[in-house]
Amino acid sequence: MNPFEIFRLTSPFGMRMHPVDHVKRFHRGVDLVVSPSNGVLKAFVGGEVLHAKMGLTGSGFGNMGNVVAIKDDKGYLHVYAHLSEIAVKVGQRVVRDQVVGNQGNTGKSTGAHLHYEIRKACSPSFGYTATESGVVEPTKYLQDYYSKEELSKVDEKDANAIIDKYLKPAYGVAKTAAERKEVGRLADALRAASGQAKQNV
Ligand SMILES: [Zn+2]
Missing domain, CATH: 1.20.5 (Single alpha-helices involved in coiled-coils or other helix-helix interfaces)
Known part of the structure; x- marks a missing residue:
């Protein structure tokens, strides 16, 4: 099962040549593209909104443009970056598939896309780490998350x-x-x- 089925994956998780800086760097999440360029983006998992505005330098979301960050029930932080519009507010609870905003090109970005990453912690600096130690591979995390969700639905x-x-x-x-x-x-x-x-x- 591919949780990113409706998207085109333009840059995978892991080491890559950075599209703006042109140096090899660890990519902390996945880059996903949906059409149209301002297409709606839905939460991959539900949780509590901890951030819903332009990511400021030093906050843990610098260069990421408009960022929505949602803490799931396991304490992991789901980061939706470069949005053109934000549809949620800090403190709000969202459910899976609820619209969180629109795809955009805000922050350090070469074109409209969603940068999506999953951080292991929510603090300090919203769980930001410079290395891969603070993030998980999103596809596997979502597959595991969804399969456990299905099991917990057994009546x-x-x-x-x-x-x-x-x-x-x-x-x-x-x-x-x-x-x-x-x-x-x-x-x-x-x-x-x-x-x-x-x-x-
Ligand atoms: Zn990215």
Whole structure:
């Protein structure tokens, strides 16, 4: 699953030749392009808006133009840079796919695009680090995030129905301790995925 499906990826995460400075430098996020040039941008994950204005030099968002930064439930900061318009306010809670602004060319940028990065922390300086130590690879982070979100959507009743109808009988006829342990592990995986406490060995 590609979380950036609707975009054209113009510059990947990692070492690259910088398009403005023309030196090899670590790219802290991904550059994504959607059309039209002022197309709406939606939150890849929900959270709390911590920044929604022009990024000032020294703030952790220098040269990044208009920046929206959203802290997710794991404490990671999702940074949307170079926006032409900002649609959210600091302190606001946004949900996944909510519009955060419009693509633009503000700050140090060679054309309308979204620079998107995910920082491991929100402070100091909004979690900015000069090296790669402070950021994660966005595609993998979102894939992991979405897959866990899907699991947490398992309905408690459905999970318990599967446990009662299939796993408990399987436990009863299991011939070895290893088999019972495996059935118990599966039951606990279902309980965990539906937000319930684990019960088995
Ligand atoms: Zn970039």
